[in-house]
Amino acid sequence: MxxxxxxxxxxxxxxxxxxxxxxxxxxxxxxxxxxxxxxxxxxxxxxxxxxxxxxxxxxxxxxxxxxxxxxxxxxxxxxxxxxxxxxxxxxxxxxxxxxxxxxxxxxxxxxxxxxxxxxxxxxxxxxxxxxxxxRKPAIYAVKPETWERRLIMPGAADDLADEAATARRTDKSGFAGGTGWFLGVHNAPLRMAVIGAVHIAQPLMRMARLTGYDALLIDPREAFATPARFPDENITHDWPDAALAAFGLDERTAVVTLTHDPKIDDPAIIAALRAPVFYLGCLGSSRTHAKRVKRLSEAGFSPEEIGRIHAPVGLDIGAKSPAEIAVAIMAQLVERLRKAA
Incomplete structure (x- = not known):
């Protein structure tokens, strides 16, 4: 089945x-x-x-x-x-x-x-x-005039390959101009890895699920990441680098770090910077981020690579409570996904 x-x-x-x-x-x-x-x-x-x-x-x-x-x-x-x-x-x-x-x-x-x-x-x-x-992106192509059909995968030799690539990149289904072919985009489902079972993670995990993300909470501190505090959520107590390697990081994945603890956050940040994730957001003040930048620079990351980090995390909406900060994070994440340019 x-x-x-x-x-x-x-x-x-x-x-x-x-x-x-x-x-x-x-x-x-x-x-x-x-x-x-x-x-x-x-x-x-x-x-x-x-x-x-x-x-x-x-x-x-x-x-x-x-x-x-x-x-x-x-x-x-x-x-x-x-x-x-x-x-x-x-x-x-x-x-x-x-x-x-x-x-x-x-x-x-x-x-x-x-x-x-x-x-x-x-x-x-x-x-x-x-x-x-x-998690392989595919285009389901249909020509309603004749009911011809084909599946178009990345890299396939196809006369609609360029149009299919554009549709996948923009995540927009529609007719390929002048061809009569409708291109239905089936990109990989969206996912989010949240590092740190802190108060902000509680509303953020719920919002992620409501928005359609397959969300994973990562925190090696078992006293924080418990089913009692995070009912019905996917939780792992592995260290972030191992957890993210198992989870898999691709262009349909977002990573958010929330602990403020370099021992926990930094391995996740490094893994995300080495992968094509579409969003990487890190909690912390500008001062905290400056220290983070210094550590990453010393680890060999370029200014352009470090510039992929959204920090302080979330849109600047004046958020104060954990739920408001979660709203700001989700808003920035959606903006990055839908208005990447």
């Missing part, structure tokens, strides 16, 4: 493909609905997906309200007739709220029954899920 990644920390809203395969493995039919274009206001961006089982179970979202219901009804029909379809929904400002749009807008949704008729082969969707499980 296909492994449901939600069990291993993948946020439910990001395990749509895996859920659809679980339904198929359970002997049910499953269809995928994908937002392929939007105009005006739309609550879900292109690439957003909804999975629908033959038992009318739903996972994910393409809009909300009446749009979701209409898409599900069409998906059930697709599971019967084997035809793919592209649905268009448009509403006025007055009607918008009832169908899940903040104000007037239009959305176009592609519906594909898996392994039935003109839908994608289940083997292709499994290959996509396997790439996601291995």
């Amino acid at each position: 296909t492994e449901n990644l939600a069990v291993h920390g993948l946020a439910a809203h990001d395990s749509i493909v895996e859920t659809a395969l679980d339904w198929i493995d359970a002997g049910k039919g499953a269809a995928l609905a994908t937002v392929i274009q939007t105009w005006g206001s739309a609550p879900r961006p292109t690439g957003s997906q909804l999975a629908i089982s033959s038992d009318a179970e739903l996972a994910g979202s393409v809009s909300g309200g009446c749009v979701e219901g209409a898409v599900a009804a069409e998906a059930l029909e697709a599971l019967e007739d084997g035809d793919c379809r592209v649905l268009e929904f448009g509403v006025s400002d007055d009607e918008a709220f009832a169908v899940g749009l903040a104000c007037g807008g239009e959305i176009k949704v592609m519906v594909e029954p898996i392994g039935i008729g003109r839908g994608p082969d289940a083997a292709m969707i499994r290959a996509l899920a396997e790439a996601r499980a291995k």
Whole structure:
């Protein structure tokens, strides 16, 4: 049976493909609905997906309200007739709220029954899920005019390779200009490693999960990192360098250090600086950071490498309480992810 990644920390809203395969493995039919274009206001961006089982179970979202219901009804029909379809929904400002749009807008949704008729082969969707499980970015490309499909992996020889690379880098699904191909981006799920089981880590871990991150709390001090203080969180008491090596650091991972203790923070910072993490934030005053810079410089890191550190950590919003500081950290982390330039 296909492994449901939600069990291993993948946020439910990001395990749509895996859920659809679980339904198929359970002997049910499953269809995928994908937002392929939007105009005006739309609550879900292109690439957003909804999975629908033959038992009318739903996972994910393409809009909300009446749009979701209409898409599900069409998906059930697709599971019967084997035809793919592209649905268009448009509403006025007055009607918008009832169908899940903040104000007037239009959305176009592609519906594909898996392994039935003109839908994608289940083997292709499994290959996509396997790439996601291995944290390998993949592009699921579809040409609605002909219902041709392909998976595009980094480095593959493909006439859409450049467009696919841009889509992966910007994390934006959409049509490759003039080609008729829709490129659905499936980047690795977001993750966060938090070093230090301090007060700030308590709201930060919860916020990370709510934002869709697979978060790991790292602190070798067992008296601090306890299930009682951090219920339902992933915790390790390994030293940060070993814990991060096991966790794996890549361009979809953020690292936040919170202890103020160089013995604990520095190994994590060094590991993060040697990896392509998209965010590295370190708690501490400007004075504390100056000492940190000195230690890292003496360890051989260049000013450019050290400049990747966000310190003092978080956006400057005047935060005081642990929860406010956690908000500032999450805000800066999202800004770095979504507005990297």
